Amino acid sequence: MAVYTEIDDQTLSAFIADYDIGELVSYKGIAEGVENSNYLLVTSQGPYILTLYEKRVNPADLPFFLGLMNHLAGNGLACPTPVAARDGEALRELCGRPAAIVTFLRGMWPRRIQAHHCAQLGTALARMHLAGEGFTLTRRNALSVDGWRPLFEAARPRADEVMPGLADEIARELDLLEARWPTDLPHGVIHADAFPDNVFYLNDQFSGLIDFYFACNDLLAYDVAVCLNAWCFEADRSFNATKARLLLASYRKVRPFEDAELNALPLLCRGSAMRFLLTRLYDWLNTPAGAFVKPKDPMEYLHKLRFHAAVSGPGAYGLE
């Protein structure tokens, strides 16, 4: 939850005047998201979202993110689309920061995940992977396997403050992941952060994906692994194989898995768990006490990692 940049009403009205979106009628800071400043604008033409990109986003990545949203929407995926100003540019500057207005996406993210959400997510994610084909810009995944060790080294000296033995456990797991990580699976543009708060539903129907600010080129099945971790564990840490089965089955109806992808799934899930364990661990150790944004518990992802490390094969995810 954060609005980092306060915008002056006059400055914003002047900014809006460069667009063909009507006159500004209202704007409110949105108390969601921790990376950027988001405002819900209401103009005489309806609602829009304004994002000011804060320091955790690399400005050089913004053409990729905004171009991707346009590309995906052009290929029929429901997602916000950047609105170009009269000069033709969607990426502009406001209050000294890169800024963009995107269309307003109807829907709400599900606070209580139900099986039908997972089934629809599988379909939507596969459609996104297909819709991403032909997008010419690329962005490497800085948070994939070769990005994990630097994160670990930064967190290692104090990792055992979170749990005794944590540093050793991560070190062993990281050796294994680096040795076995696959490289020859189908790849393309992935969302890489399709957690429930980035997937909207309206009347129990999928209505769109948002927040493409971790999107990158990587193994498509890795995106599925991220979702299995984010959507298929219950609050009591148990794995819900029904949700996983629905997610995978609906995904594979739209984009069939190769055998190699299926077999790699447990390892990809371990890797995805490692990625979120490490970023959460780093944030946990580096967030000042009483900070504005409360860091998320890294241990949730240690438990997920252990689950995937213990499965005997992809059948654990509800498949035969």
Added chain:
Amino acid sequence: MAVYTEIDDQTLSAFIADYDIGELVSYKGIAEGVENSNYLLVTSQGPYILTLYEKRVNPADLPFFLGLMNHLAGNGLACPTPVAARDGEALRELCGRPAAIVTFLRGMWPRRIQAHHCAQLGTALARMHLAGEGFTLTRRNALSVDGWRPLFEAARPRADEVMPGLADEIARELDLLEARWPTDLPHGVIHADAFPDNVFYLNDQFSGLIDFYFACNDLLAYDVAVCLNAWCFEADRSFNATKARLLLASYRKVRPFEDAELNALPLLCRGSAMRFLLTRLYDWLNTPAGAFVKPKDPMEYLHKLRFHAAVSGPGAYGLE
């Protein structure tokens, strides 16, 4: 900036179904306001504001606040109006808290106060005072003169941590205010918190008042004094007599002052400065370090208090 209560999407959809405002399409927590949880809802009929009343609001006061908004709007004042559910009630319960939906008010509060804002505020405030006539519910002002000493006593032991000598200075001033505070001036329903963030403008025209959660029955001229303090000092602490003159002149065109009100103005301004000095001082001393909401600087209001204590008469406010 605060959303204290997180609302579940299913719970909210079920709540909305009790109203005739269309189907819920979206909701976002608003990162403004420190007393309550506010959400901007978008339904198939347009935007609305949902407020969950948190612990700083006394539930017994809610019929006054909501009834007042209806009464003022019925008398032509631009302000949000509570939306009744199908059972006829506007005051309902959500997530274990009192909750109400109000209409969406177009406009934005001015970040940079200009003279024309003050002129229009004067007109609007006087219209509100007239529009409040005939409202049958009453609410005493718990933060008027008899509420100041208890606040002071709570803050007194540590007041000098903020500035050496502050406790003595407040004590002397409080003795004077209690001895001289007027009681026989015109009274009625006042807003009591008409700071810039509670007054909306659209295209440089006043578009409405919001946030009536300090409204009460008190001296009408005291409400004007609150505004003189909140709108007519510059960032460098100087008093802008032009803004004050415009505010007062436009107010008095709609509701002429009695001579007694005019003469009492310096004292009422001192009292209003004392009220915000004391509440800010209390919050300053009682907000944990690193808390979610950053307390406002009490010293700003000590300087305002000193200004009004030093004036020779109401002429200091730009009048003859």
